[in-house]
Amino acid sequence: xxxxxxxxxxxxxxxxxxxxxxxxxxxxxxxxxxxxxxxxxxxxxxxxxxxxxxxxxxxxxxxxxxxxxxxxxxxxxxxxxxxxxxxxxxxxxxxxxxxxxxxxxxxxxxxxxxxxxxxxxxxxxxxxxxxxxxxxxxxxxxx
Numbered sequence: 001x002x003x004x005x006x007x008x009x010x011x012x013x014x015x016x017x018x019x020x021x022x023x024x025x026x027x028x029x030x031x032x033x034x035x036x037x038x039x040x041x042x043x044x045x046x047x048x049x050x051x052x053x054x055x056x057x058x059x060x061x062x063x064x065x066x067x068x069x070x071x072x073x074x075x076x077x078x079x080x081x082x083x084x085x086x087x088x089x090x091x092x093x094x095x096x097x098x099x100x101x102x103x104x105x106x107x108x109x110x111x112x113x114x115x116x117x118x119x120x121x122x123x124x125x126x127x128x129x130x131x132x133x134x135x136x137x138x139x140x141x142x143x
Contacts (some may be wrong), residue, residue, distance in 0.1 A: 002102040002139050004043050004053040010139050011042025015131035024124060037125045041132025045105070045140070058085075100140060105133050 002010070015038045026034060046052040062093045098104045109130035116126040 004046070007042045007046075007136050007139060008039045011038050011132040011135040014135040014138070015041075015128055018131055019124075019128070024044060026124060026125070030124070034128045037128035038132040041129035042136050043130070044133050045082060045099050045136045046095075048093050048097060048099045050092070096140075100137065105130070105137065109133065 012035065016025065019034075025031075039055075040057070041052040042053070043057075045054075047054040047058055049055060093099060109126075112126045112130065113123050117123050
């Protein structure tokens with residue numbers, strides 16, 4: 001079992017190698033947010049463990065997203081985020097359950113990439129997240 005630091009390190013190395021091979025590696029300031037998405041993806045499968053970095057980041061992310069949506073005058077999205085978070089707290093799947101499998105993350109990744117392409121006309125950040133997730137599964141031998 002690898003710790004969160006190993007997951008992030010391996011996620012960055014793996015993702016940068018894949019993106020470099022695909023000739024999709026940005027060469028400007030967009031590399032910084034790409035690293036953030038890779039790091040988030042590389043710990044995301046552990047979100048089902050209540051004491052993990054990913055789980056702790058979820059609480060922080062919900063708070064920040066809620067504040068941003070309220071400031072952006074979209075309280076409906078804030079309500080949706082809060083409802084999903086409350087539901088998550090009650091039905092959290094067991095650790096190393098469905099969130100540690102390709103059958104969950106592959107469709108999730110495809111949906112994320114399609115939505116990002118259709119709405120933002122780019123895929124580099126969600127691709128970094130997805131590669132980070134897959135690196136986690138590889139390191140945990142759940143591929």
